[in-house]
Amino acid sequence: MLALSMVGTGGGLASHLGTGVLTFAPVEVFPGLSALTVDRSKALIEYLRVQIGLPPFAALPPVVRAFDALAAAAPAVREIVTIGKVLWEVKRDLWDVVVADGPPTGQIASFLRAPTSISELVSSGRVAEQAAWMSETLKSADTLLRIVTLPEELPMSETGETLAWLEANPVVSRIQVVANRVLPRLVLDKIPGGRVGEAARLHLEVQAEQDSWLERHPVDRQLPFLFGVASSEAVASHLADEMEAW
DSSP states (O other): EEEOOOTTTTTHHHHHOOOOOOOOEEEEEETTTEEEEEEEEHHHHHHHHHHHHOTTTTOOHHHHHHHHHHHHHHHTTHHHHHHHHHHHHHHHHSOOEEEEEOOOOOGGGHHHHHHHHHHOOOSSOOOOOOOHHHHHHHTTOOEEEEEEEEESSSHHHHHHHHOOOOOOHHOOOOOOEEEEEOOOOOSSOOOOOOHHHHHHHHHHHHHHHHHHHHHHHHSSEEEEEEOOOHHHHHHHHHHHHHHTTO
């Protein structure tokens, strides 16, 4: 299995995996699980070397400057390089499963639509062919887009907008919505007094608010709010156990 961080330096993914800072080269973090972070400039150089035979000794700084200039002028270039790295790892067929830790829900549309955007700009040639297989891979029945949200106003609103966009732009065929940090059910015949009672009332109030959002925006799966779990690595371990039961 390969896990990729699509944005930033991979710090969040690295902390959840309990490993050091991730690099562009895959690093085995557990037996059978490797991870990397997508560096756009390095991903572009890798693409140029594989697709058009850029010499291995090509200087990095000039390519980076040229890429930054191109990305500033042309739409979808940064996104196509990022999502292209994810899909290239799928195409290489080195991994049984490829998992991409994507950007926030409100930003994912530009990445998913990047192959289509490129196809609209370039109608023929190698670039158009690459964009076509990227679109086909995203729409494949083997590809699952898992949207993670919280049962709160802003995350749920963003999720609803994203789902509406995906309905109008069917760039993926399989979508699953997961609500994270859902409070466990608290059922009491009588609320006790003191601080315990205050905590119980607060729990019930938040639980009722979460229920209202989950009723308005049904989800496919839920992950629990983990009380007393401090480290990111421990959180990931507990949630992995929950998801394994799915």
